[in-house]
Amino acid sequence: MLFEVWAPQAQQVEILIDDRTRHSLGPDPARAGWWRADLPAAHGTRYAYLLDGGPPLPDPRSRRQPDGPDGASAVVDHDAFDWTVPWPGRALPGAVVYELHVGTFTPEGTFDAAIGKLPHLARLGITHIELMPVCPFPGTNGWGYEGVSLWAVHEPYGGPEAMKRFVDAAHQHCLGVVLDVVHNHLGPSGNHLPPFGPYFTDRHHTPWGDAVNLDAPGSDEVRDFLIGSALSWLRDYRLDGLRLDAVHALVDTRALHFLEELSTAVDGLSAALGRPLFLIAESDLNDPRTTAPREAGGLGLHAQWSDDFHHALHAAVTGEAQGYYADFAAAGPAAVAKTLTGGFFHDGSWSSFRGRHHGRPLDRRAVPAHRLLGYAQTHDQIGNRATGDRLTADQLTVAAALVLTSPFTPMLFMGEEWGAGTPWQFFTDHDDPELGAAITRGRRREFATHGWAEEDVPDPQAHATRDRSCLDWAEPDKAGHRDLLDWYRGLIALRRAEPALTDPQLDTVAATAGGRTLRLARGPIRTVVNFSDAPARVPLDVPCEVLLARPSCKVLPGPDPAVQLPARGAAVLRAREAAGATVNG
Known part of the structure; x- marks a missing residue:
């Protein structure tokens, strides 16, 4: 096997095989700063490099570290794995x-x-x-x-x-x-x-x-x-x-x-x-x-990733206005509408969080919408909260409707689909006690400036913090969680069935905000949501039939069609004159 390593400042490079035998590497005549040696080694052989007589070090290009980052490296023969499925790949659109x-x-x-x-x-x-x-x-x-x-x-x-x-x-x-x-x-x-x-x-x-x-x-x-x-x-x-x-x-x-x-x-x-x-x-x-x-x-x-879409949606469903949410909260559902149709909220506009103008407009006609990922939750947006708290089921009802019928590539965070009751918190496991203690102090000081008592911020180094963050796989079968899971499954199935929902043309998307409501139009599909804690009437531009709703809603016919949504309600509809598949939820 050919062992190679880049060490341009070294005068001597050796390799230690299986913690027993040393061999010298010679300079590579074709590449300055590189050292090489052809030695017998098999899949799993342990080895480490020694620079100028120093301590054994893992290979910078190590394919395996059986004993952790500080231990010896191990040879991996990638061709030895027996793949069972020929994989043609799966593109992003x-x-x-x-x-x-x-x-x-x-x-x-x-x-x-x-x-x-x-x-x-x-x-x-x-x-x-x-x-x-x-x-x-x-x-x-x-x-x-x-x-x-x-x-x-x-x-x-x-x-x-x-x-x-x-x-x-x-x-x-x-x-x-x-x-x-x-x-x-x-x-x-x-x-x-x-x-x-x-x-x-x-x-x-x-x-x-x-x-x-x-x-x-x-x-x-x-x-x-x-x-x-x-x-x-x-x-x-x-x-x-x-x-x-x-x-x-x-x-x-x-x-x-x-x-x-x-x-x-x-x-x-x-x-x-x-x-x-x-x-x-x-x-x-x-x-x-x-x-x-x-x-x-x-x-x-x-x-x-489109953090602007997340921030606008999060501010709308939670009412939070601190930090970088301030501009989005001030705009209300109109911020969600702007990101749904333009991709970015800050597209050269003033960012109060940054104290300067920020961003640049996307060309709605030229940029395929799938090039932006849209989401209601991510590891960052949950785990970097003081206690790692997630959105509630009511909040996810509205958020999921917009994420999964948006023009963007939707992304979910694990457990979101059933409204996981487990938090997802920041956790570490540093062997160095001083480093671990410093991370704990820094984390608690950071959130103390936002009004959290230090003792209420989980200790990242505590094993219990990681354990609390594990998904509870008994939840998806429980009432409430199961209903939300059905909502997510229905929305994803609808997205797959309706060509309009994967149309890449951003300039054909329309979104209208009114009060604490929003209507999204994509071809014949209309998504309507109510962010408020009270029932709301959402005007429709055309007569529609309901495909999915949570909770149930009422379509109001007449010359000015509308949908009566309950508090924290969402519905996906299709224009009546439009033909296409129907997915029942």
Whole structure:
């Protein structure tokens, strides 16, 4: 097997095999700064690198860390896995995405345990599972955003083999799989990249410290390291796409931006494999160039999360107006209408939270609507609340109607579909007691400034915090939860049955807000919602028949047709003169 490592500042590089034998690596004559040696090794062989006689270090491109981020690496033969399902891929247009955290999706917190819940997801009607990050991080429990081995799988989840079993099982249910990857920083503990080379630079800074080196000396190799990792996930684990965490924190001053280079490489791999692949950005910039085609001067990413849609919807269903919700709450349901028709709320408008103008308009005629992901809840928007509280069933009734009939690619957060009563809280499991204590203090201080008593903020380091965040799989069969689950299933089935609901043309969408109500029009389909705690009459532009409603509603006929909605009610209707499939809920 050929062992290779980039260590441009080292004078000597050795490899320790199975903690017994040492071998020297020689400089690669074809690549400056690279070292190599061809040595006998099989699947599972443990190894570590020693730089200039220093301590054993894991391979920066390790495919497996059996003993955690600080231990030796292990050889993984990706060709040895016996895939059972030929997978043609599943593209993003028409998708319904389900965000899932392996460690709390089941009490066991493993890929193998999650396989047992795939029939539930298939019956729900989703098309893609979006896994939160799975790279190794310190300890057992965590969100995954402090991963440190960007080519490997967290061992407590089951490691590489278990992840492949999960993906293969998902494919048996015709479900695609997307992975959340973090390129903008590494965790504060277990990061062994700096001894190998200039993976980070102090030219730029991020909320997590020095930035990843995308434009300083040595950045060619760092970019190749990140792109190679991305391609490996898509190729070796047969994934359909990647979600890129906080791309606004990827500081790059080079003429060819890293994200453009990455999207070019992914499109090339897609062509080589003969199946669709896609990249979804998390971006705070509200910049249409993020998903604009490269030939049009964009970065070429295929989609991005729409936090503006979330913020507008959250403010409307909860009435919250603190922090970044302020502008959305002030606009009321009109903010929801604006995002439904224009994608961004802040499209060059004043942002009171930022104290400046923010964003840029999308071209409604040119941007396919599926390039924006719309959602009512995500790991961020639940877990970064003081107690990790979720939306209530009444709030989800209204929110789901708009998410699942919106022009965007809908995304759900695990357990949302039945109104999970379990919170989803911020939790960590750092081995370093000082680091763990500092995170706990920082978390509690942060929320104390918002009026929370420190003792009421869960301790991220407490195992009970993770345990509270695990889904309760007895809930979907209970009254109330079961009814909400039927609502979600009905909405997803309707989305699949009605072509108008997957029409990519954003400029054909109309939304009208009035008081605390909203009407969304997409072809012959009308979605009407009542955000208020009192019954409300919602005018219709055409006579309609009800397809789905929760709770039941009354259509008011006459020259001025309308719908009488109960408090926190929602309904989906079809214009009477329009033909098409009917889905009963």
